[in-house]
Amino acid sequence: MVAELACFEAKCRARFAITDVIYNCPRCGGLLEAAYPDWQPDAAALKKTWRERRLNNAPLDQSGVWRYREAIAFLESHNRIVTLREGNTPLLEAAHAAAYAGLDRLTFKHQGFNPTGSFKDNGMTCGVAQALRLGTERVACVSTGNTSASMAAYASAAGLQPIVFIPHGNIAFGKLSQALEYGARTLQVEANFDQILALVRTLAERLGIYLLNSINPFRIEGQKTIIVEMMDQRDWNPPDWIVLPGGNLGNTSAFGKALRELRQWGLIEKMPRLAVIQAEGAAPFHELWRSVEHAALRAVEHPETLATAIKIGDPVSWPKALFEVVSSDGVVEKVSEQEIADAKAQIGRCGIGCEPASAATLAGIRKLRAAGVMDASQDVVAVLTGNLLKDPDYIYGYHTDGLTAPDGAKLRSTYGNRPVVVPNDADRIAAMLG
Numbered sequence: 239m240v241a242e243l244a245c246f247e248a249k250c251r252a253r254f255a256i257t258d259v260i261y262n263c264p265r266c267g268g269l270l271e272a273a274y275p276d277w278q279p280d281a282a283a284l285k286k287t288w289r290e291r292r293l294n295n296a297p298l299d300q301s302g303v304w305r306y307r308e309a310i311a312f313l314e315s316h317n318r319i320v321t322l323r324e325g326n327t328p329l330l331e332a333a334h335a336a337a338y339a340g341l342d343r344l345t346f347k348h349q350g351f352n353p354t355g356s357f358k359d360n361g362m363t364c365g366v367a368q369a370l371r372l373g374t375e376r377v378a379c380v381s382t383g384n385t386s387a388s389m390a391a392y393a394s395a396a397g398l399q400p401i402v403f404i405p406h407g408n409i410a411f412g413k414l415s416q417a418l419e420y421g422a423r424t425l426q427v428e429a430n431f432d433q434i435l436a437l438v439r440t441l442a443e444r445l446g447i448y449l450l451n452s453i454n455p456f457r458i459e460g461q462k463t464i465i466v467e468m469m470d471q472r473d474w475n476p477p478d479w480i481v482l483p484g485g486n487l488g489n490t491s492a493f494g495k496a497l498r499e500l501r502q503w504g505l506i507e508k509m510p511r512l513a514v515i516q517a518e519g520a521a522p523f524h525e526l527w528r529s530v531e532h533a534a535l536r537a538v539e540h541p542e543t544l545a546t547a548i549k550i551g552d553p554v555s556w557p558k559a560l561f562e563v564v565s566s567d568g569v570v571e572k573v574s575e576q577e578i579a580d581a582k583a584q585i586g587r588c589g590i591g592c593e594p595a596s597a598a599t600l601a602g603i604r605k606l607r608a609a610g611v612m613d614a615s616q617d618v619v620a621v622l623t624g625n626l627l628k629d630p631d632y633i634y635g636y637h638t639d640g641l642t643a644p645d646g647a648k649l650r651s652t653y654g655n656r657p658v659v660v661p662n663d664a665d666r667i668a669a670m671l672g
């Protein structure tokens with residue numbers, strides 16, 4: 239199979255070598271994607287191979303990304319892949335969350351079970367594999383936290399130098415700590431995510447550093463396997479809906495591409511609908527979606543949300559994401575800070591838990607149910623993108639009535655669970671516990 243880089247713009251579709259170090263189409267400026275022209279697998283044989291690899295102890299077969307390597311066939315050789323056994327994330331039934339949203343059933347695909355605690359690991363193992371193939375020594379990204387944690391881990395594991403750029407004071411502590419511990423040179427810039435992305439692109443070019451933001455098409459290839467694994471776990475029965483939070487919109491692009499390819503390759507028969515959920519204060523994609531002509535995204539200059547992972551006002555992958563939402567007959571919704579906080583506490587009560595951005599999914603489902611866009615009987619999978627422990631400050635704030643929205647409004651601790659200080663006195667504690 240020959241892999242190429244292809245311009246995503248329908249009116250251009252220029253093709254480039256898979257080893258070109260480019261992040262946008264040199265001809266028209268469009269986004270790029272990995273393409274595998276004319277590949278038509280034997281679907282039944284592929285499903286069997288993928289299932290059998292689960293029983294194998296070889297590192298690549300144990301990876302929930304590389305097990306599906308035929309679906310992401312951009313490498314010529316698999317000799318220099320670094321895997322931390324990413325993927326392999328569970329599908330979890332959540333009756334309590336289903337009831338909260340008004341559904342009969344709801345399943346979470348929890349990407350927070352990844353080695354660095356977020357879905358970024360699925361893409362990063364691929365981005366770093368490409369960096370190794372290209373012979374780069376340094377890799378960089380701007381991040382709201384999870385990408386930097388993941389890149390730091392994979393780059394260090396591969397012997398590359400990770401350089402992360404983060405918005406000063408605006409990322410969750412768990413994520414910043416990971417970047418430090420995994421050995422990244424960590425630069426806290428006095429600017430927001432969108433501004434820093436422009437800066438990093440200039441620096442990457444000037445210093446010859448390989449860029450591992452989600453504009454990198456190989457990261458998108460890796461994130462496709464979230465969907466491939468989900469379908470494998472569901473015995474190739476697609477749900478009615480797949481719901482995910484939207485920030486820079488790389489994941490939406492990856493999910494849509496995966497679904498289209500799986501259908502084209504004969505691995506699934508129907509297309510689930512994508513529902514992308516944004517935080518109200520950082521919802522340019524929702525705005526675009528609501529506009530009649532869907533012409534061009536108008537950036538939000540000062541995005542605001544406590545769900546810092548999705549605090550992005552000018553998402554680079556919007557043209558791909560828009561195409562995928564339209565192709566899947568999907569929708570885009572936005573939710574408030576209070577809705578995110580309450581939904582998050584409900585996911586916690588399932589014994590599952592997640593970080594704030596991930597909880598936008600449940601808040602969005604509840605809203606889409608109330609509006610009649612989703613039916614109670616529909617089969618819905620929500621992707622929880624990050625682990626509960628990424629942002630403990632937010633959790634403590636919520637449960638102790640201490641969470642203030644970016645606009646200064648105090649959030650209600652609707653499902654709060656305040657810790658209680660007690661004396662070292664068995665009688666009094668026994669009386670209290672009843």
Ligand code: F0G
Pocket residue numbers: 356358380381382383384385386452483484485486487488489490547548593595596623624
């Ligand atoms: N959920 C979490 C936990 C994230 O970290 C991100 C993105 C998203 C959702 C949104 O995904 O950008 O593909 O639409 N985090 C990036 C980062 C931007 O730098 O870690 P998206």
